[in-house]
Amino acid sequence: MTFDLAIIWAGIIGFGIIMYVIMDGFDLGLGILYPFAPDEEARDVMMNSVAPVWDGNETWLVLGGAGLLGAFPLVYSVFLPALYIGVFLMLAGLIFRGISFEFRFKSKKNRHWWNRAFCWGSAVATFAQGAVVGAYIQGFAVEDFVYVGGALDWLTPFTVLTGLGMMAGYSLLGATWLILKSEGHVQQWAYRIAPKLLLAVLAVFAIVSIWTPLVSLEVRERWLSQLHLIWIFPILALVCAAVLYRAVKRQKEGLPFVMALGLFIFTYLGLIASKWPVIVPPNYTIWDASSAPESQLFLLIGVLFVIPIVLAYTAWSYWVFRGKVKVGEGYH
Amino acid sequence: MDLDPLLLSRLQFAFVVSFHAIFPVFTIGLASYIAVLHGLFYKTENPAWDRLALFWTKVFAVVFGMGVVSGIVMSFQFGTNWSNFSYATANFLGPVLSYEVVTAFFLEAAFLGVLLFGRNKVPEGVHLFAAIMVAIGTFISSFWILSANSWMQTPAGFEMIDGRFHIVSWTEAIFNPSFWYRFTHMGLASFLTGGFVVAGVSAWFLLRKRDVEANKKALSMCLWLLLILTPAQAVVGDFHGLNTLEHQPTKVAAMEGNWETSSNVPLLLFAIPDKDSQSNLFEIGIPNLASIVLTHSAEGEVPGISAVPVDEQPPVAIVFWSFRIMVGLGFLMIGVALAGLFLRRKGRVFESPLYHKVLVGMIASPFVAVLAGWIVTEAGRAPWLVYGVMSHAQGLTPSLTGGMALFTLIGYIGVYSVVFLVGVYYLSRVVRQGMLDEPQEVQGEIERAKRPFSAAHTPFDDDTDNRIEGANA
Numbered sequence: 001m002t003f004d005l006a007i008i009w010a011g012i013i014g015f016g017i018i019m020y021v022i023m024d025g026f027d028l029g030l031g032i033l034y035p036f037a038p039d040e041e042a043r044d045v046m047m048n049s050v051a052p053v054w055d056g057n058e059t060w061l062v063l064g065g066a067g068l069l070g071a072f073p074l075v076y077s078v079f080l081p082a083l084y085i086g087v088f089l090m091l092a093g094l095i096f097r098g099i100s101f102e103f104r105f106k107s108k109k110n111r112h113w114w115n116r117a118f119c120w121g122s123a124v125a126t127f128a129q130g131a132v133v134g135a136y137i138q139g140f141a142v143e144d145f146v147y148v149g150g151a152l153d154w155l156t157p158f159t160v161l162t163g164l165g166m167m168a169g170y171s172l173l174g175a176t177w178l179i180l181k182s183e184g185h186v187q188q189w190a191y192r193i194a195p196k197l198l199l200a201v202l203a204v205f206a207i208v209s210i211w212t213p214l215v216s217l218e219v220r221e222r223w224l225s226q227l228h229l230i231w232i233f234p235i236l237a238l239v240c241a242a243v244l245y246r247a248v249k250r251q252k253e254g255l256p257f258v259m260a261l262g263l264f265i266f267t268y269l270g271l272i273a274s275k276w277p278v279i280v281p282p283n284y285t286i287w288d289a290s291s292a293p294e295s296q297l298f299l300l301i302g303v304l305f306v307i308p309i310v311l312a313y314t315a316w317s318y319w320v321f322r323g324k325v326k327v328g329e330g331y332h
Numbered sequence: 333m334d335l336d337p338l339l340l341s342r343l344q345f346a347f348v349v350s351f352h353a354i355f356p357v358f359t360i361g362l363a364s365y366i367a368v369l370h371g372l373f374y375k376t377e378n379p380a381w382d383r384l385a386l387f388w389t390k391v392f393a394v395v396f397g398m399g400v401v402s403g404i405v406m407s408f409q410f411g412t413n414w415s416n417f418s419y420a421t422a423n424f425l426g427p428v429l430s431y432e433v434v435t436a437f438f439l440e441a442a443f444l445g446v447l448l449f450g451r452n453k454v455p456e457g458v459h460l461f462a463a464i465m466v467a468i469g470t471f472i473s474s475f476w477i478l479s480a481n482s483w484m485q486t487p488a489g490f491e492m493i494d495g496r497f498h499i500v501s502w503t504e505a506i507f508n509p510s511f512w513y514r515f516t517h518m519g520l521a522s523f524l525t526g527g528f529v530v531a532g533v534s535a536w537f538l539l540r541k542r543d544v545e546a547n548k549k550a551l552s553m554c555l556w557l558l559l560i561l562t563p564a565q566a567v568v569g570d571f572h573g574l575n576t577l578e579h580q581p582t583k584v585a586a587m588e589g590n591w592e593t594s595s596n597v598p599l600l601l602f603a604i605p606d607k608d609s610q611s612n613l614f615e616i617g618i619p620n621l622a623s624i625v626l627t628h629s630a631e632g633e634v635p636g637i638s639a640v641p642v643d644e645q646p647p648v649a650i651v652f653w654s655f656r657i658m659v660g661l662g663f664l665m666i667g668v669a670l671a672g673l674f675l676r677r678k679g680r681v682f683e684s685p686l687y688h689k690v691l692v693g694m695i696a697s698p699f700v701a702v703l704a705g706w707i708v709t710e711a712g713r714a715p716w717l718v719y720g721v722m723s724h725a726q727g728l729t730p731s732l733t734g735g736m737a738l739f740t741l742i743g744y745i746g747v748y749s750v751v752f753l754v755g756v757y758y759l760s761r762v763v764r765q766g767m768l769d770e771p772q773e774v775q776g777e778i779e780r781a782k783r784p785f786s787a788a789h790t791p792f793d794d795d796t797d798n799r800i801e802g803a804n805a
Contacts, residue, residue, distance in 0.1 A: 058404065059437055062403075062407055062433050063430075063433055063434075063437070065411075066407055066430040069410065069411065069418060069422055069429065070426030070430045073418060073419050073422030073423075073426060076410075076411045076418055076419075076422070077411055077415035077416070077418045078415070079411070080408060080411030080412045081411070081412060081415045081729040081730075081731050081732065084412050084736050087412055088412075088740045088744075091404065091405055091747075092743060092747050094404070095401055095404075095405075095747055096747075096750075099751060102785035103754070106790070106791050106792035106793075107792040108791075108793060109793050146415075146416070146419075146731075147415065147729075147730070147731050148730065148731060149731060150731070151733060151735070291422050292496075292499070294499060295423040295427050295499065298427045298502065299427040299430050299431070302427075302431050302434045303430070305434075306434045306438055309437075310437065310441070313441040
């Protein structure tokens, strides 16, 4: 075979993950910010600003879950047992916030319950996702292709930090999204909280950057002993942070969100560059983790057919619901 | 504390998959019904069909939404609790389950939105086409899921390399020996479920004299459908049983409660199977009938459970009784459908409150029958996860402890209870609201294909709307 299916699949899965992170990121972030919103009007605007588009995000999650089983079964059969409790918490969180999208607007006297479900579901799901990233950096106890660690190995001070960092990061995405989509007092509130969230993200970013080489030998090797283009990613991430800060201070509307996306994307690329081609740390590469080539090929046909449709559908959703969300009205 | 992760994982999977299954089994049938209603409206321009289609589309939206929620959990179950199984079978199950997701997405993105929200916005012909495509899409989804399941029951088209399944023939694997039997049996079960629910709800409306004309039409249609499909399901089920006899004789032995391989086996109506003594403690049966049903000869030999070692025997009592519940309900359904034909001749099918009450009571029966049938086929293959190749114990996640499994089992029961209670409560409000002339807008509501609930504009609690009260009075 002239092309390497494992690399193609790594590209597809990697693309799917970042699509999920940045797209579900801002609506999960709005959920975390929910209790801090100035008033119920602002909450209406917040939910209305994501209600038309958040639904496509779960597609990436399910496609990612099924795609991993099809293309990299080792990832699936190590990560899920290792993160057993975390996976349950994440799913429970996503379910509760999912149904609160359905019922909040249909309720009056029970609305506060749906507010709570939306906030707690978002917070728990986000923390779990951040902890997954931390656990991935830490690596897993795997012997002979089987996870042999304990139920709570993933829960360490390091993963708690990455979990909290993810909450700060998604909140930042949420706040900058709200700057883009709202106006008046809601937008002013978002302008006020964005710099604080950015500061929190940068603090976690700094601690994780120092801590990571300490928990992972391979990462230390790669960052320190070889002079790589790898340093470009954290530098670009910091540039995004600086531009984001200035843009918020100058009350720009679109730029803060774009820069927040950039911050996420470059951090993500930096993380991949630290680990590549290891997919189940510390030892297994994408080739070790692959399913049979004929299986990867069989699935590739369907996925290559549907990904353009997913992207077109997503783009169309954002286009249809472009523009500001006003207080007291949904999209009609 | 001595908790068995294997038993708890099996309970957890049985719980989440049973909970999930009740939604698609209904929506598959209902989607086809809605397509038929749209077709009738397109052809006759009779507004009754349109009102029925609108009402049932709202119900479909809510049930579909609940199915999606519970389906997300399913796609993680294999990895969390059955990681050895996932790893070994990923070459087949990975692509097949992914294709299900891909199909489902395609259906939702392209056609569900048009079906749910396109009324009065797209031409009638386009709306009809979307309804047909959604109905076909639900069948394609079930095609992949049943292919995966029947491959585990009757694995084919693979070779084992280093403990992992490698597919040598995709057609043999996908269209494995029991696939078509399962697919047909399940497809008919979905139609029966849709039929009995629509018939029951129509009867409920007729009892209350609401929308009489439209509901008479709906009831009449369903009764004709059930009259044909209930006996057809019995025939298909019989063929499915013969296929099982060929590939999984021990399962059939457990269904019949027959311990020793022998001829002239009676069909047991009642028995208390006992694994310790490898016999039934008590039994009542019809002589020779099991031999006749399974081999078409009284002298025919029926396999016995004791032919396999005790540790390869399924839980006989569960299989035996679930099978009787399924078949018993099947015969009850045939009876109710025939009664409909009888009452129709006398012209009382739309007038008899007793018959309508029976139909309301029958709403639950297809769901119970489907779950019982799944218990027969899933418990009946124990201890095999992939029949004859990989056992439940071999497929279990090695790092899983009893405590972890118990934690998530209780967790899922808790989460699903809330979702289910909220969903069913809301569904009952949608149904009681019935066929309003104009769908009402709820402030701030945004209609989206992937949030199917948004198609039902029924408010969640009372103080947002008082039309419900009026409708109930």
